[in-house]
Amino acid sequence: MIRTEALDRLPVRHCVPELLAALDRHGTAVLHAPPGTGKTTLVPVALAGLVGTGRPRRVLVAEPRRMAVRAAARRMAWLLGQEVGEAVGYTVRGERRVGAGTLVEVVTTGVLLQRLQRDPELAGVDTVLLDECHERHLDADTALAFLVDVRAALRPELELIAASATSDTDAWARLLTSLDGASGPAPVVRGRGEGFGCEVHFAPPPAGIRPAHGTRVDPALLRHIAATVRLALARHEGDVLCFLPGTGEIARTAGLLDGVDAEVLQLHGRAPAAVQDAVLRGGAERRRVVLATSVAESSLTVPGVRIVVDSGLAREPRTDHARGLGSLTTVPVSAAGAAQRLGRAGREAFGTVYRCWAEAEDGRWARFPAPEISVADLTGFALRVACWGDPSAAGLALLDAPPGGAMAAAGSVLRAVGAVDRDGRATERGVLMARLGVHPRLARALLDGAGKVGAGRAAQVVGLLSEEPPREYGDDLATAWRTARRGGDGYAGRWRAEVRRLESALAAVAPAGRGAGRAAGSGLSDDAAAGLVTALAFPERVARSRGEGSFLMASGTRGEVGAGSVLRGAPWLAVAVADRPVSAASARVRLAALVDEETARAAAGHLLVSEEQVRWEDGQVVARSVRRLGAVELSVRPLTDPDPVLLRAAVLDGIRREGFGLLHWTREARGLRDRLAFLHRAVGDPWPDTADAALLERAEEWLEPELSRVRRRADLGRIHAEACLRRLLPWASGEAARLEQLAPERIAVPSGSLIRVDYGGEQPVLAVKLQELFGLEATPEVAGVPVLVHLLSPAGRPVAVTADLASFWRDGYRSVRAELRGRYPKHPWPEDPSKAEPTRHTRARAARGR
Incomplete structure (x- = not known):
């Protein structure tokens, strides 16, 4: 039975007629509805005609996260008085619950992209609703761009809705009509209502808290947040939802809340499905404190929550494209994110929000989070758009163009694995890789690894690489593999489901080769198989030991293995997971597998180079023949007869x-x-x-x-x-x-002397004793430029500087004569030097000379 009373409490119901009319007129619309108003749950069932008077439609709802998909489908089914899989179903990677009568299917944006690439027309779908567009996830941006293309070229009748809880609607409205030929932007339908409202308290931390740096958050801030949670529990009724930037902060804060009179739950994207379901189901008799990452910002209602404690921090990805390494960095939450978090408190009743920052800081942060397309690894995106037929993405309806450097790095990876040709167009192999539903690196490892270790083992290792195992599994991939195989935890369950999906996908794209590697790879140990598949996925991360737990990757990046790791003594590694903290010289190796040199060379063959190296080093030319794997030297021998061109370049470098x-x-x-x-x-x-x-x-x-x-x-x-x-x-x-x-080395002066000219300054300088210039009226010139005459005393000391000798004889000489004639009485000091006879000697010697 439809739960009419619950539906009637959702404020978004008032704008549903306007939305349906907009779709009938334009086929596109932007829906802006604040958090908690029901846009994720009521609008899809209304579009499908399951409630209200709308005509029946087959509706596809795309959510950014698997947790949100399951929660949204469950909530819609509950509102209809049904079970999931009847009128409302869902599909996430590795899990599908739909039936013959399903009219509303909730999927992740990743699943939607896979469907679009298999079937661009989306046969049987009438309406697509892209939820939480404001979060600017790369998959969502890409899916919307593809859907705009589909409407323009294949299915003009396909209806599109971009739904956002924040007010950045104009850009979406323009985007939805940029390629479909409609006049003017798509209509914006605004839902009113802010839930039940809430009061906001600012709870700034004490002075001296250090700003977040990389993934490091000051423990003092976490202590303050935990204290704020305790304060909120004491002052108010209801459950607490506390937003923290990452799983590490969640675990540490949970420890700080030990002994609190409430059940402490940890909610994040890698939490076991049972824990996620328990948090979202509600109905617990005991009060709860839910410590969550940004996954709980949108698309989710956590039942029982009346209080939100917001740390004010979020975590965003960053990619070092030159090194092929990703990392996370902690940033202040955007204004849009803070509004989303605030909205969680008043969804079921009047709530309370504690913001752990000063009121003076409120409003100073970025309006919206950084678009993922501007900071993420774009290899998967580049393969998708290449398969779509637009390798540069220049013709796609994107709010932000992909950065050129990131696309160039992605293209380099795709060419290396054979996914695109020299012009960036998808190859037949690239199309197969795109259909596997994993990152192109992992698709290469799955396809090539299946022929070497068997499809099953390749799928198992790729399953580990597609979602990093829990830290407690250790940093040795082979050990983590064995742990997952015998494990009964949530990760092991998700891993087994992913392995089944990968095996099925591999069989679909390469059925003939499914078991081809079984015999070839049967003799390999787990360590060897794990190393080979990992090296195939990340060839530029094969790394050679430098001793003391330090490794040099083929990419040129240094990596450090943790103290006590079994990997420290390995001669070679294939690094699966590493991050390079801000300002760190080396990357931290989080997960790696043992390999030998032969495997490293086979997997990274495109990086194998033989070359002559001639360079200037420590004051001499060093010439050698080097065979290297990227930046890793494999063999070196001296060169006795180096290439003359390289030799000259090395010497010039030394001079430089x-x-x-x-x-x-x-x-x-x-x-x-x-x-x-x-x-x-x-x-x-x-x-x-x-x-x-x-x-x-x-x-x-x-x-x-x-x-x-x-x-x-x-x-x-x-x-x-x-x-x-x-x-x-x-x-x-x-x-x-x-x-x-033009520029004589010396100039003859009236005394007969040849005086050297100093050309080292801006103007040539002639330094000469004053008596040797007697009788010379014009200043000497070189190349038409008057020299700067430095007039010297008989002892050779400067007494005057002039570039106009005639002027000096007339105006300056008298004072010099008065000063020097008493000091040098034996030298001539005529009253009119311009008419006097030049000399190099005293008066007496000059007279003897005559």
């Missing part, structure tokens, strides 16, 4: 790092370099630039053939820089002959 001072520079060589630099500034072409960067760029031109004879630093010291630099002079044009004319 250590400077041209390694060459033999005489005073004449340094002077020549300065003269050429001056002419390059003053005259320009064809005089060469002699700055370091320019000399490096033309090094082979002026340092050959000396470069080819260099093996160490001392060899560079035997290269005479002056002779080499002269090769840069403009000989071809004949200008080289004018070097002494």
Whole structure:
């Protein structure tokens, strides 16, 4: 019997007629309904005509999480007074409960994508409702883009609804009509009602709490959250739903609540199905404290909850595309996420919310969570869009374009496993991989591993890789495999179901090869089979020991195995799970399998390289022949006759790092370099630039053939820089002959002396004793540039600087004469130096000379 009273309490019922009318007119709509109003449960059954007066439709509801799928189907069936599998059913990976009369089927967005790729027309489906679009999961974004394509090209009658509990509706409205030719955006239907409401208390932590960093959360904050839960239990009635960023914080907070007068339950995506069902079923006689991750933000009603304690933290994925490693980072919850969490408190009655941050911080955070497409590994996405026929995703209706770097990294992986061709188009193998319903890496391991260890064993190892085993299983994959086989916990049950699904999927896409590997792989131990399949999935993560629990992966990333691990002494590993914390030099190896070098080379054959390496190292050229697997060196031998091109590059690198001072520079060589630099500034072409960067760029031109004879630093010291630099002079044009004319090394002064010109500064400098310039009225020039004259005393000390000698004789000389004639009485100090006779000597010696 339909539970009419319960349906009538759902505020979203008031907007159902408007939604049905919008679909009849446009075929698309955006539904905005606040948390707790019934959009997930009432709207689908109304669309299917199971309640109300709407025409019958076959409705597909897509939810972002398996837990939400089961909970939504169970709730809808209860509202109809039926069992799941009758009018309402569900499908998640490895589990399906539908019947011949099912009109509403709830699925994960991942299952929806698989169906779209097998059957783009979605035959038999009238309406698709994508729930919780605001969470911006990659699968949901992709599914909506594909559905818009389907409406535009195949089934214009297919109805689409994007449902969101937050107010970011305009973008969805534009997206739903971007490719289907309709005029204007899709209509937005707004449901009113905020449930029963709640009061908000801010409970900021004490001073001194350190901000979250990577996955580390200050234990003092967890103690504060636990204390807030205890306070809430003492002050208010009802169960408590406490939001924490991850399973580690949930476990630690559960420990801090030991002895509390309530049942403490841990709710997260990896919790056993029985625990999830118990939390969502409610009806317990004892009060409950449910510690949950963000999985409880939306699509779920946790019965009995009247109080929400919000840590203010969430966990988001980050991907290091260069190293092929993923990690999680703790971030402040978005404003949309905080609103979703708040809405959990007032779904069944007036509630209370404790926010564990200062009121002054409220509203400063991001409006919405980061779209997964902007931060996630896009390998699976790239294969999907390639199979869809749009490898770049440029023609898809996406709110955010995929980042170019992430797509390039994904394309590299897909080409390596044979899933796409050089142009990014899906190969026949890639299409088969996409149908297996796992990450392309795991699809490669399943397909290729089945032929080497047997389909069953390959499926079992891939099942372990697709969902990381609990930490208590250890970090050795083979040991975790044995534990799962004999285990009776929730993980083991999910693993066995996934193995059955993988075996079935493998048989469907490659029936002829299903048992081909049985005999070939029967002699392999569990350790060898686990290592081989893992290496096939993650070839760039095969790693060689560096001692002391440290490993170098083929990708170039260092990995560290935990103290006490059985893996520490292994010569080679295939790393299945590793993360690289923020600012850490090495990745932490969470799960790995033993392999030998032969297996590593077979699995990562595309990374096998033989090359000559010639480099400058510790003041000498090191030349060797190297065979390597990515960054891991397999064998090394010295080279006696290295490639001259590589040799020159190595020597130039040494000069680049250590400077041209390694060459033999005489005073004449340094002077020549300065003269050429001056002419390059003053005259320009064809005089060469002699700055370091320019000399490096033309090094082979002026340092050959000396470069080819260099093996160490001392060899560079035997290269005479002056002779080499002269090769840069403009000989071809004949200008080289004018070097002494344009930039002479020395200038003759009136006394007869040849004085060296210093070209090292911005302006050429002539340092000369004052008496030697008597009688010279004009300032000497080089290449049309007046020199800067440094006038010296008879003792060679500077007394004046001028670029205008005539002006100095007229205005400056008198004061210099007055100062120096008493100090140097033996030297001539005429009143008119411009008419005096120049001399290098005293008056007496000059007179004897006459």
